[in-house]
C-alpha cells in the first residue's frame with residue numbers, strides 16, 4: 190500500500206518533470222500540486238491522525254522503531270536541559286506534540302542542549318526532533334550535534350551532526366546502531382543573542398540487536414545536510430565538501446524561485462554545514478554534468494536549466510556564470526581534457542528528447558567559449574537496450590581525457606570509442622566492453638599510467654518501470670529488471686586501437702545500479718549503495734553492503750553494511766583524510782529523500798599501525814614530468830595522486846589515480862622523490878591529492894598538489910602564480 194502510493198507519486202513526478210517541459214522544470218509544476226503532494230504525505234503516509242506534527246518528505250530509518258516512553262517512575266525517561274526546570278524540559282519527551290520545551294533566550298556563543306536519560310541501555314539508531322506547533326523562524330534547531338553515552342559521562346564524538354533545513358517539519362538524525370543509555374542534542378546554530386529554541390517532542394529509535402559485525406571498515410558519523418545532496422565535490426583549496434540539490438532542498442520541480450540552486454557546504458574542521466541559495470547564476474543545477482578545470486574551478490553544465498554553465502571558484506568561493514552550451518542538456522557526461530578544455534556529450538531533455546542528437550561540445554576556459562564537435566555524434570554512444578530510447582540512452586557517459594587530444598568513451602553503452610577532440614570529435618570504435626549496457630553503473634580510472642579503468646554494476650536500462658508515455662505503449666521491460674554485478678577491467682594501450690577487457694574478480698558479490706565508486710589511495714576501489722532493481726525515487730531492493738575491489742588480488746571483498754539507502758541521486762567522494770563520504774538519494778518530495786551523508790572508514794585506517802604524515806612538501810605546484818619531493822615522519826613504501834573530482838548520478842569522471850614510486854632523496858631521513866608523469870593525458874592538470882602509505886598500507890592524510898600544464902593555452906592564460 191505504502192509502496193504503491195510511493196510508486197504512483199514517483200511516477201507522477203517523473204511524468205511532470207519530463208522532457209519537453211524542458212528547460213524550466215518547475216515552471217510546469219504548479220505549486221498547488223507540490224503542496225498537495227506534501228499534504229498527502231503528511232495525511233496518509235507518515236502522520237498518525239491525531240498528531241499535529243508536520244513531517245517533511247524525508248526518509249525514516251529503514252531499521253528499528255521508536256522506543257515507547259515509559260510512564261512508571263522507575264522507568265520514566267529523565268530530561269535535563271540548559272535552561273528551564275526539569276518539568277519544562279520534560280515537555281520534550283512527554284509524548285504530547287502540543288507541549289514543548291522552550292529554552293530561555295540564548296547567550297551568544299553558548300549552545301542550547303538537552304540530554305535524555307533512557308534509564309536503560311538500548312541500541313539506538315535515530316533521533317527525531319519535532320518543532321513546536323507554533324513554529325517561529327529562528328526558534329527551531331537547525332545546526333546540531335547528537336551525542337550518545339553509556340554512562341552519561343563519556344560522550345566522545347557526535348554520531349550525527351550538521352544542519353537541518355529551518356522550517357516547521359520534524360527532523361531526523363539517523364546513525365548506525367550503537368549502545369547507549371543517554372542521548373544529547375546540542376543546538377549549535379541557535380546560539381546568537383536572544384534566540385530561544387523549542388522542541389515539541391524528541392523520539393528515539395532503537396533496534397533490538399546490534400547488526401552482525403562481520404564485514405570490514407566502519408560507518409559513521411552521519412552528516413545532516415539541509416538539502417538532499419545530489420551532487421558534491423571537494424573545494425580543493427579548503428577541503429570542504431560543496432553539495433547541491435535543485436531549486437528546492439527536498440524536491441525537484443516543487444521549489445521556490447526558478448533557475449536557482451540550493452547549495453550546502455560541509456566544513457569538516459569545525460563540524461558545521463552552512464547553506465546558501467545560489468540565485469545570481471540563474472542556473473538550476475539539478476542533474477548536470479560536472480568537471481574540475483585545471484585551475485580548481487568546478488564547471489557545472491546544464492541540468493534543469495539546460496543550457497547554462499556555472500562555475501564554483503575555489504579561490505574566492507563564488508559561483509559565476511560561464512558561456513552557455515550550444516546544445517541544452519541534462520544528465521550528460523562531462524570530463525576535463527589534457528589541454529584543460531571541458532568536454533560534454535549526451536544528456537536528456539533537449540534539443541529533442543525523442544531523437545537525441547546531443548553531439549559533443551568542447552569548452553575552452555581561456556576563451557569562455559563552447560565549440561560544437563560535429564563529428565562527435567551522440568548516436569554512437571547510446572545504449573541499445575533502453576526502452577526509454579533516446580531520452581535515457583545517452584545519459585551519464587563514462588569519459589576519460591587521454592593522450593594525443595583523445596577522450597576515451599568507456600560506457601555505459603556496451604560499445605566503447607575514442608573521441609578525437611582535435612578532429613571535430615571524430616569517433617573510432619574501441620571494442621565491446623560486455624554484452625549489455627551498464628547504465629548508471631560506475632567507471633573509474635584507478636591506475637592512469639597503466640591505462641586501467643574498472644567498471645562495475647549498472648543495468649541494461651535506466652529505470653525498470655518506464656513506460657513510453659509519448660506513444661502510449663507499455664514498454665516496461667521485465668526481462669531487464671535486474672542490475673548487473675558484472676565488473677570489468679579495461680586496459681587502454683594505443684589510441685584508436687581496440688582496448689582489452691577482462692573480468693574484474695569475476696564480478697561484484699551483489700548486483701547494483703545507482704551505486705557510487707570511489708578510488709582509494711592504495712589503488713583499491715570502494716563501491717557502495719545502489720539497488721538491485723533500478724527505479725529512481727524508490728529504495729526498494731537497496732544494497733547496504735559495500736565492497737572493495739583490489740587489483741592486487743583481483744578480488745571483491747564485502748565491507749560492513751550501513752543502514753541508510755543510497756540509491757538514485759546519491760554520491761560518493763574520497764575525502765582528504767582517506768575516508769569516504771557517501772550521501773544523498775532522492776530529491777523527489779517523497780519519503781525516500783536522504784538529507785544526509787555518512788563517512789565510511791576503510792579497513793586500512795582501522796589497524797594498529799600509526800598513519801604516516803607528510804611533514805613537508807617542497808612545492809605544491811608541480812610541472813608535468815617534474816620530481817616532487819616530500820618529507821614524511823616515517824618510512825614510506827608507496828604513494829599516489831588522486832585527482833579531485835565531482836560526483837553526481839553515479840558518475841565521477843574526473844577522479845583518477847596515478848601510482849607513484851617513492852625513492853629516497855638525498856641523505857635526509859624519510860625524504861622521498863616521486864616522479865609526476867610527463868603526459869598531460871595521464872596527469873590531467875589541476876588539483877590532486879597526494880597520499881603516502883607505509884609498508885602496512887596505511888595512508889597519510891592528503892596534501893594538495895596542483896599539476897601545472899606547461900603547454901596548454903588554458904593554463905597559460907589562467908596561470909596560477
Ligand SMILES: *[C@@H]1O[C@H](CO)[C@@H](O)[C@H](O)[C@H]1NC(C)=O
Nearest residue numbers: 377427429456459460461463
Ligand atoms: C565553520 O567554518 C565556516 C567556514 O568554512 C564558517 O562559515 C562557519 O561559520 C563556521 N561555523 C562554526 C560553527 O564555527
Ligand SMILES: *[C@@H]1O[C@H](CO)[C@@H](O)[C@H](O)[C@H]1NC(C)=O
Nearest residue numbers: 502503504505506507508509
Ligand atoms: C571570483 O573570481 C572569479 C574569477 O577570477 C571572478 O570572475 C569573480 O568575479 C570573483 N568573485 C568574487 C565575488 O570575488
Ligand SMILES: *[C@@H]1O[C@H](CO)[C@@H](O)[C@H](O)[C@H]1NC(C)=O
Nearest residue numbers: 604605618619620621686687
Ligand atoms: C575492434 O572492435 C570493433 C567493435 O568495436 C570490432 O568491430 C573490430 O573487429 C575490433 N577490431 C579488432 C582488430 O579486434
Ligand SMILES: *[C@@H]1O[C@H](CO)[C@@H](O)[C@H](O)[C@H]1NC(C)=O
Nearest residue numbers: 623624625671672673674675
Ligand atoms: C554479465 O555478463 C555476462 C557475461 O558476459 C552476460 O551474459 C550478462 O548478461 C551480464 N549481465 C548483465 C545484467 O548485463
Ligand SMILES: *[C@@H]1O[C@H](CO)[C@@H](O)[C@H](O)[C@H]1NC(C)=O
Nearest residue numbers: 484485503504906907908909
Ligand atoms: C585560478 O586562476 C586565477 C588566475 O586567473 C587565480 O587568480 C586563482 O587563484 C586560480 N584559482 C585557484 C583555485 O587556483
Ligand SMILES: [Cu+2]
Nearest residue numbers: 475476758838
Ligand atoms: Cu537526476
